[in-house]
Amino acid sequence: MINNPLFLLYGVLLLGATGYLEYTGRSFDRINQQKVLPKSIRDNPGAYRSTYGGYSRYIGGK
């Protein structure tokens, strides 16, 4: 291990990043977060138009 100090550093940083990302619970998924929505959605779900409305193969978020 002493022969490759840079690798060890790289590995430790990688593990640290992995641990951090895991801890914060992030994922690669793209989520679109909206502001507050009117409570009427529950009663009339069809009235809500999300950004993903309508079929097209999921291209990706903004």
Next chain:
Amino acid sequence: MSCSLVSPPLVKAKSLSCPNCGAPVTLRGFAHTLSAVCPNCLSVLDASSAEFQILQTFQGKERIQPKIPLGARGTFNGAVYEVIGFQERSVQSGDDFYSWDEYLLFNPYKRFRYLTEYLGHWNVVRVLSRLPEPARARGRAAARMDGHTYAAFDSMKAATSYVIGEFPWQVRRGDTALCEDYILPPYMLSAEQTDGEVTWSLGEYWPGSKIWQAFRLPGSPPDAQGIFANQPSPYQGKVGSAWRTWLWLNVALFALLIVFTFLKSNREVFRQDYVYAGKNSEAAFVTPTFEVSGGNKNLEVGAHADVDNDWIYLDFALINDETGQTFDFAREVSYYHDSDGTEGSRNNSVVIPSVPGGRYYLRIEPEMGPTAPSTRYEIFVRRDVPIYNYFWIAALLLLIPPALTTYRSLAFESRRWHESDYAPAVSSGGGDD
């Protein structure tokens, strides 16, 4: 009490006149010198007898200047040696012609040493009194000595093409010897065979800077070109330790994975079956509410659909019943299979990073193709899940440094062996560096 008239107490270097041109020739090798070259007319003279006869006159066109001058003194292994002889040896094999230089180093109390130099690569050589034994390694010829195995590298017929200074044997321009080299970097075992006998010697690779330091020469040594037979690899030892480090890093990564698997509660907070009955069923609907524990942990929302060679597109909105905060996302679940294999999966999910605790419900809008049959699907929500993707990516990224080191080491060795007798055949004349 040894004072003898036969052996004078202080041995002086003899100086004689060249029988060809009259210039003075000093014998710095004392009585060891058997052949001496006149520094003026370059005739090879027989120094073994008092007559100092001419063995060979110089017919060549130009002088060669040795890179280390005759008379220079340098320190090797704690002892001072003086350069007293110089030879250029050349090899002609087919269209290839190349040459290297040899320097004879002398100390009246120690053995002779030799320096060889080829394209800026130096070796410090000593003659062996013990014999290596023939061996085989990896299907090729090798030599074994003192428990080490040296791999055969090349063999050639070398001729003395230029000589100045003194030598403890009879030397003439045009003398040939059959040379064989065996390597174990940084060492090289060489056998030189003339019809009388075989002489083995062991060389150690020295970089030019070390040679220049030993002789305290001005300026800098000639640049080393290409990779030499016994040049030590800069990756020596690094490949093995890189993979050992990789192993320990993976163990640590796995331990990290275990830790997080236990730290995350990974609790299911909602699961429900639904059926998509075609365009006739309602386009969008909402699920009952469910409780999500406190803290800003992640939330996984996913679906399992019994699709068979078909797809279902699910548009989601996760809505906080109290605050109205909404997360928008969508996922397609598609699964195809035929005689060639499968594509896709019956599962798909999304992980939302920081979801505050509270009461939530989902708004779901499913969609399938116009001819899709009635399909059952299941929606689930899990709180505080581990994300294994990161570990896979980290494992992959960890592979890069040892793989790179291994590649570089192999490339170095490949360049080394390209110069040997065992290089893969090249169609056109493999140009020497």
Next chain:
Amino acid sequence: MSAPAANCPNCGAPVKFRWSSAVQTTCEFCHSILVRTDVDLKKVGEVADLPADASPIQIGTEGVYQNKGFVVIGRIIYEYEQGGWNEWHVVYNDNTNGWLADAQLEYDVSWPATPPPQQQLPTTPPQRGATYVWDNKTYEVTSITKAHYKGVQGELPFEYWDKADVMFADLRSISGDFATIDYSENPPVLFLGRAVEFDDLHFKNLRLFEGWTS
């Protein structure tokens, strides 16, 4: 190592023996070869001027081999087609004697092999590459040399001033052992020994060379 002193029968100079079993010696002053009889010294010949040689060893040089001290007391100078070498006669501090070959600054210590080896010595010089086993070691013939003596000096364990050509077979083993078969006598004589490094002999009282410190 005191031994009876005597006087050279030729020139009267004092002759000292460092080794009690020496058979022959040379007078340093008049170069006479002297042989020891029961009673006195007898002159049997003269040594011509010794050829200049570059051995760093001289008579009187002291050294240590494997914790046994020795003193150089005599030598035979051999000459062959490609040069020459010295066979230094040494006596150890336990009063045994041996040889130290000095060829091109390569050193080999050896002793007459006693008792005679199991395997018979070839009566004629063997070929290069032939192998023999003595003392559980395998020796390979590395060189066959035809040589003659060029000069003698100091104390020797036998009478020797013959100028006839003599064949020597040198043998070496993988682990640094050395052997030589001397065909000057019939049956040939075997010497076994080892190759040694200059530094390992811890020499003292070496010759001095102009421009060098020892």
